[in-house]
Amino acid sequence: MAEIQVTKRTPAQQQLNRKRGKEGMRNQIMMFSLMIFLTLCSFGMVVAYQNDVLGMSGYFVLPMVLLIAAVLVGLQFYYFMHMAEEEHGIPQFFMYTGMILGGLVPLAMLTIVWW
Amino acid sequence: MDVLNHKFTPETWPEHPERATLEAKNKFVGFWLFLGGETILFATLFATYLALRNSGPDGFEHTTQSLYDLKLVLVMTLLLLTSSLTSVYAVYHMRNFNFKKMQIWMSITALLGTGFLMVEVYEFVHYVGLGFTFGSSAFASAFFTLVGTHGLHVAVGLVWITLLIWRNAKRGLNLYNATKYYTFSLYWHFIDVVWVFIFTVVYLMGVIG
Numbered sequence: 001m002a003e004i005q006v007t008k009r010t011p012a013q014q015q016l017n018r019k020r021g022k023e024g025m026r027n028q029i030m031m032f033s034l035m036i037f038l039t040l041c042s043f044g045m046v047v048a049y050q051n052d053v054l055g056m057s058g059y060f061v062l063p064m065v066l067l068i069a070a071v072l073v074g075l076q077f078y079y080f081m082h083m084a085e086e087e088h089g090i091p092q093f094f095m096y097t098g099m100i101l102g103g104l105v106p107l108a109m110l111t112i113v114w115w
Numbered sequence: 116m117d118v119l120n121h122k123f124t125p126e127t128w129p130e131h132p133e134r135a136t137l138e139a140k141n142k143f144v145g146f147w148l149f150l151g152g153e154t155i156l157f158a159t160l161f162a163t164y165l166a167l168r169n170s171g172p173d174g175f176e177h178t179t180q181s182l183y184d185l186k187l188v189l190v191m192t193l194l195l196l197t198s199s200l201t202s203v204y205a206v207y208h209m210r211n212f213n214f215k216k217m218q219i220w221m222s223i224t225a226l227l228g229t230g231f232l233m234v235e236v237y238e239f240v241h242y243v244g245l246g247f248t249f250g251s252s253a254f255a256s257a258f259f260t261l262v263g264t265h266g267l268h269v270a271v272g273l274v275w276i277t278l279l280i281w282r283n284a285k286r287g288l289n290l291y292n293a294t295k296y297y298t299f300s301l302y303w304h305f306i307d308v309v310w311v312f313i314f315t316v317v318y319l320m321g322v323i324g
Contacts (some may be wrong), residue, residue, distance in 0.1 A: 004136055004290070009126045010221070025207050030220055032200045034302070038195065041188075042191050046319045058323050064322075069315035073308050081304045087134065091147035098151035101157030109162035 031079040035072055042068045119291050128212040128288075133297035135290050146298045150305050157309050160264055161316060164257040168321065169257035171252025179254070179321030182247060184238070188318045191234050192310065195269075202300045209296055214288040217296065218280055224303065225272040225276045228269055235266050258317065265313055268306050275299055 009017065044067050049056040077083045104108060119253040134143050168179055205220035239259070242248075249259045276299055283292045 004129070006121065006123075006127050006129075007275075009122075011126075014126050021207060021211060025204070028200070028203050028207075032196070036193070037194060039189075039192055042315065042319060043185060043192075046322050047185060050322060057237055062320065062323055065315055065319050072311045076199070076304055076308045076311070080199055080307075081301055090144055091150075094148055094151035095154065098154035098158075102154045105155070105158045106162035106165050109166040113166035 028079060031075055034075050035075055038072055119289060121289070121305050123289065125212045128210075129290075130210070132210065132288075132293035133206075134291060134294070137293075139290065139294040142294050142298060146301055150301065153305065153309075157261075157264075157312070160257075160261040161312065163180050164261045164317065167253040167257040169254065170199050171254050175252040175254070177242075177245065177247045177251065177255070179317075180324050182242070182245075183318050183321050185318065185322060187234060187238055188314050191231050191238075192314050194227050194234070196232040198224045198231070199304055201227065202303050206297060206300050209288065209293060212288060217288065218284070221276055221280055221296065221299075223271055225280070228276075228303075232266060232269055232273070235262070237270075239263075262313060262317065265306065265309055268309070270305060272299070272303055272323065275302070 002067065045056060045061050045064060048054050049061045077095065082088065083095070132139075134140050200218050200226045205217045205224060207215040208214075208220060239262075247255055248258055279292070279295055279299060283295075286292065
């Protein structure tokens with residue numbers, strides 16, 4: 001097993017850590033509430049479209065719903081999965097590459113499959 | 116010093132325990148690479164679904180507009196999203212060196228995940244009862260493959276966290292298992308990400324037509 005340095009935090013440092021942790025958690029809960037709100041918006045728009053309420057047209061609802069999904073995914077990656085924190089350069093690199101390629105594959109299938 | 120047997124206290128517990136040793140750092144990078152690969156896997160399944168969602172033999176009766184029940188999908192989404200939040204709580208407690216609370220929040224995560232899976236199984240059984248089976252149409256095959264693969268990932272995650280909770284119950288928190296819990300948390304968030312795409316592309320887009 002690797003050797004590591006063990007440092008003991010002073011009470012003041014410990015308190016600061018706890019405070020930062022609590023703020024971080026409050027941030028996470030705000031992000032979660034935002035995600036729930038956006039999810040409900042998505043569903044609400046589609047149900048409104050289904051029931052012809054508010055004159056929603058498919059041309060508006062579809063891109064909006066996809067945009068909301070993209071935002072939701074961004075929030076998940078950056079906040080829940082800590083991709084916004086430091087030392088996440090390699091994960092970011094590989095995930096963005098995966099997303100680009102992952103966007104190309106459906107595009108290809110949508111183009112070449114017509115039956 | 117021997118990290119496995121070292122007795123940590125809340126004051127000496129590293130700030131990022133999931134990346135404190137070299138092995139932990141490697142597991143961290145390795146798991147993100149795995150998630151990059153899973154992104155491609157689900158992209159191929161999405162591609163197949165998008166290409167085939169309106170295809171089937173002539174006169175196939177179940178279409179995306181008629182089949183889906185959005186209430187059930189909303190329940191599933193809220194269950195999975197909440198389970199993602201509870202796993203965030205668990206990692207927060209892990210970073211605070213609070214083993215008991217972390218186990219509790221991970222158990223709640225597992226319970227919510229089980230709830231999600233039960234609702235999904237109910238949905239599939241309902242579809243099969245309607246005559247919408249894997250072999251009914253190209254659309255059906257694509258749907259069951261995509262959503263089924265996601266469900267399988269959820270099931271694997273549930274087995275994983277159950278084993279983690281059970282096997283580490285007496286061990287307490289140390290640098291050996293900190294990274295394992297963190298890795299599970301990443302996995303669980305990822306399948307939530309995939310579910311966001313599923314409910315948007317499959318269910319919401321399906322209802323819009």
